[in-house]
Amino acid sequence: MPELPEVETVRRGLAPAMEGAVITRAEVNRPDLRWPFPERMAERLTGQRVERLRRRSKYILADLSGGETLLIHLGMSGRMTVSGDPLGQFVHTHPAAQKHDHVVLHMDNGARITFNDPRRFGAMDLMTTATAESHKLLAVLGPEPLGNDFHEAHLIAALKGRNTPVKSALLDQGIVAGLGNIYVCETLFRAGVSPRRKAGQIAAARVGAMVPIIRQVLGEAIEAGGSSLRDFRQADGELGYFQHSFDVYGREGEPCKRAGCIGTVQRITQSGRSSFYCAQCQR
C-alpha cells in the first residue's frame, strides 16, 4: 500500500503534466472504485484547468478552475501513469489501454494521466474547493506530519493518558495524518521505543523526541523518491520497482542495525498489522 512518501512522489511526478493544463477529455470506464464515482464525473472534469496539485495525508487533491477539487486515493494497488508528458525528461509514449485502466485524463499539453487499479480499493471524488477540508475523508485527519501544526506539544497531548500501544496511537490518523505501518515501525526503532509500550506511559520528553524523527524518516523516504513494496510504479511512467532500505521493516530475524546492539529484529502482530522491532534496544 502506498504510504505518504509514495503518494508525495506520485504528486510530484504528476504535477509537471497536470498543473496549468486543461483536461480536454476524461474517460471514466466504470461507475465506481471503492465507492461510486461522483455524478457526471467525466462531464465535470472536462474543460477544467488544473490550478494546483496538492496532497493531504495520502490523498492527492487537484484544484480545478471551476471551483471543484478532484480527490484521488490510490488505495492498495492504484497506480498513476503519465504518458506523452512534453515537460518530462523522458517522454513515455501512450501505452495501449490496459485492463483496470479505470480513469484516463487527456490533457491539452499532450499528456495522458491513467489511473489503473486492479483491486479497486482506490477512490475518486469531486468536492467544492472552498469546503474541501470538511469532506468526510479529510475532516477526520489530524495535522500533516511535515506541517507546522504537528509539533511536540501536539503529540505529547495526543498520547497523554492513552492506554493503547504507541504503535496503534501513531497509526491513528486523527493524531497524525498519513503515517502508515512502515514509517511507524521505522520511527519507533530510531526513537528506541517499543511498539508494545502503552502510549500514555512514555515520558513526555521521549514522545516529543519522536516528532523530529517522524519528519526525518518521512523526509528521507520522499528524498529517495518514495519506496515501493508491491506493485506501485513511479508516476513518471517508469515501470521499475525500487526497494527502499529500512532499518527494521521487513527485516524479521536479521541483526539489529543499531551500533553496538546484538539484538535481532522480531515481528509481532498488533491490531492485525505486523510490527517489526528490536526488543533489545527498543524499550
Ligand SMILES: [Zn+2]
Ligand atoms: Zn537493537
